[in-house]
Amino acid sequence: MTGRDGGADLAPLSPFDPVVILIRPQLAENIGTTARAMANGGLFHLRIVAPRDGWPQERAWYASSGADRILDAATVHETVDDAVADLHRVFATCPRPRHIIKPLMTARGAAAELRTTAQQGLRSGILFGPERTGLDNEDMARADTLIRYPLNPQFMSLNLAQAVLVMAYEWYLTEDTTPEQHFMTNETHVATKGELENFNAHLLRELDACGFLRNEQKKPGMIRNLRHLFTRGQVTEQELRTLHGVVRELSHNRRSKQP
């Protein structure tokens, strides 16, 4: 499959980005969906240890939704020792670690460590076990650190690609600077207070004219409430033009209906 075209245009590889290592995976589809999950989070190095059905398997490429380049470059290894021999730091995912004396990290904590390791110019890898059984004790003895995702303890079972996705997502977040909230306005912009007040004045003029504000005692409060509403909504300049039109048309129709 090497050199096969059609893969998405993925980001450049760094030799220090973590290697995803699938240990004795059973289904080729899961190797393909793993590649897809890796691409989602910007992980590109894949190693496969003793795949049950051999390698390559066309079905993996079909399942990868275009992450061909990852599968094209994947290497196959007979043993875990061979797959980790050139790595400086190895993590192992493990939902239920028992009788093991080892540091245990969350996905988020491990992702930060993986990033630090890469920044130090050291190569790291993450072991994922077979679909049905997970990593065995011998596999885990090859890892410096275990990773357990914080998930509902009564329902921890993830499929292989989902387990890879969580790590890939956390890896991506370690360098992501997207603000948690952002107000999208595209080609328009949030109205200035002057533009907003201009609309408020238009609205109040028409409300006065139609008698909506006839209760002089309640009038200041009603005006203030309307001002609160329109100020809270982050109205854009474009939306204000629409609102001006709405008020104009409503009051025009009212006037034309008057005798």
Add this chain to the structure above:
Amino acid sequence: MTGRDGGADLAPLSPFDPVVILIRPQLAENIGTTARAMANGGLFHLRIVAPRDGWPQERAWYASSGADRILDAATVHETVDDAVADLHRVFATCPRPRHIIKPLMTARGAAAELRTTAQQGLRSGILFGPERTGLDNEDMARADTLIRYPLNPQFMSLNLAQAVLVMAYEWYLTEDTTPEQHFMTNETHVATKGELENFNAHLLRELDACGFLRNEQKKPGMIRNLRHLFTRGQVTEQELRTLHGVVRELSHNRRSKQP
């Protein structure tokens, strides 16, 4: 399917936990894997708007890996308006928002907002679009806030269950207090400095006896390096006993081989 047994014993429901709302899902398998992803993160309310192949579909239950209770309790709605009518706050997942004037949040930011909303006793929901096309503009106009996951911009395509998993995982993390790193020792414990020094003394005694420390000038540095090594590794009391045995046996064999 209501009342069907065999579901995993899931956590109790809160009426203020977010509702996952699948809009026009195409494949029953994806509804099942969505239920599984919800259970992973402790989300239990599922609504399905206009499923292409009708509902219920046995294949959803097969694909849910035991998240039966979520599927049993899922409700079906003809329109988005009907599915969100009783909710106070609606989020919509949207990988590529265009020409929309709306707050845009990360998965993490949105999860925090969902938690805050629940804490205020308000009901919220998250819209997920059909597999091939995602949410359309009319669907998104029903949402207060859009969610875009930070992911590799050159490879954003997630399948439905993976998209749900990321939100479910972030939702779970908003109340998770697992430390990022924890040293698992199970039935044993990290050795005290006294226990460690006791082993160091044993090792140095034997190294002295076999002549390994014969270079008097280098001796203090070599001893210090060994002390650094064993101190850095968080050796447990159980492992120290093993190491005492290793040193004893190695030196015993050496002695018995001497003429």
